[in-house]
Amino acid sequence: MLKVGIFGATGYAGQQLVWLLMNHKFSQIEFMASNTYAGKEFSEIYPNFKNRLDSKLISIEEAKDKIKDIDVLFLALPHGKSADLVKLSVENSVKVIDLGADFRLTNPEDFLYWYKMKFNYPELIKDSIYSLPELKSKEDIKNAKIIANPGCYATASLLALAPLVKNKLIDLNSIVIDAKSGVSGAGRSLKVGSLFSECNESIKAYSVGNHRHTAEIEQELSLLENEKITTLFTPHLVPMNRGILAVSYANLDTSKSLQEIYEIYKDFYKSSYFVRILDSLPETRFVKGSNFCDIGIKIDTRTNKIIVISAIDNLVKGAAGQAIQNMNISFDLDEFQGITTLGINI
Structure with missing residues (x-):
């Protein structure tokens, strides 16, 4: 059973990630972090989870201390907010899957041009992979410490x-x-x-x-x-x-x-x-x-x-599902575990 942590759990991509992970046979959500809603129950923010997931949200700062106790960390944060947490995860030998943009571009100068921000950890690029699973080697995904989930x-x-x-x-x-x-x-x-x-x-x-x-x-x-x-x-x-x-x-x-x-x-x-x-x-x-x-x-x-x-x-496929697809590949699970739901249609 994979122990999972989520930063940014109450955004649209974050709540979709929570929803999918609840249907994943081999994952257990250990904590969900949100500075905006810290202290509130997740089901208070999203009532469709009532009686299924009433866990309390914790702050980003509080969650930092829990990173060392998990197997994989999902970051569903705006650009510029992930890099420090990615560095902390790597230092604690925790696989990190970033749904944000901080590690998507392999050239720091490109990040500066497009996002108008300096990329602070160029030394971590060698540990990362831009992982659109259909276009990347499964072994490369498994070996990467940092997975940049595509936009x-x-x-x-x-x-x-x-x-x-x-x-x-x-x-x-x-x-x-x-x-x-x-x-x-x-x-x-x-x-x-x-x-x-x-x-x-x-x-x-x-x-x-x-x-x-x-x-x-x-x-x-x-x-x-x-x-x-x-x-x-x-x-x-x-x-x-x-x-x-x-x-x-x-x-x-x-x-x-x-x-x-x-x-x-x-x-x-x-x-x-x-x-x-x-x-x-x-x-x-x-x-x-x-x-x-x-x-x-x-x-x-x-x-x-x-x-x-x-x-x-x-x-x-554009966010949470693809992140779980990347997690499945990383931990040698069936690639489609937990994400086989068909389209809703109407």
Whole structure:
């Protein structure tokens, strides 16, 4: 039984993590930390847990003393808040899975550029891995002391584009990603832009040309091709609670048919339980509440462009579910343990 600690348990990703871990046969939550709600019962914040999880939340400072007693630490904190806790975990030989951004970029200068913050522990990068499980070696994940859990937009985009890049099927200078996310992607803290009256009956683009997940997408695509790749990525906010639909475009650099490209995708993901290659077009409602990524493909012969559509739940495959997937791999458990739930649909 793995002893688990969670920092940031009351955010949207944190509570989703708690929900999934409660259905995991081989994990036991030892503590949940939240400075905002320290001293309150978890079920007071999320009443759906009443009589199932009434444990009291503790402060971040109090939880630091308990890190040495666990096997794995999950961090569901804003960027800039994880690095010190990661260092403490490594010093105590505790595996840490960071759902935040602090260890996602392997170049500290990139972190400074995109997040406007200095990265304080460059010496720890060698102990970390950016772990989108379908694109990384299982042994590398097991051996890493620090797992940087990918961002939600990056997860949907990378899974859609990786087979094209790896198999040299597209013009690498032509990649455009148009993605749309539910409001939970903005987190649980109060923001005017996330208020019901601001979001409902509207759709808007944001962080145009400078969204931070762009750095992850470009970093990981560049590793696949072993050359610098840049992308044009535009996210949008849509009036739904959860889900991401990413539509990726690129110029084809091959004469392969749509059926041939489908076969390449199916072969690429043949060992990936959570990636489903569809003959139809994905919808967010079919992955809602699940750890699956659905992918559909079209070719526009008139413009010689390929269009890859991917759908995920931003709080599960884009956050908590993928974190548990990484934990399962790290501790040699079945990769799908505790995260096999199908999409809710309606």
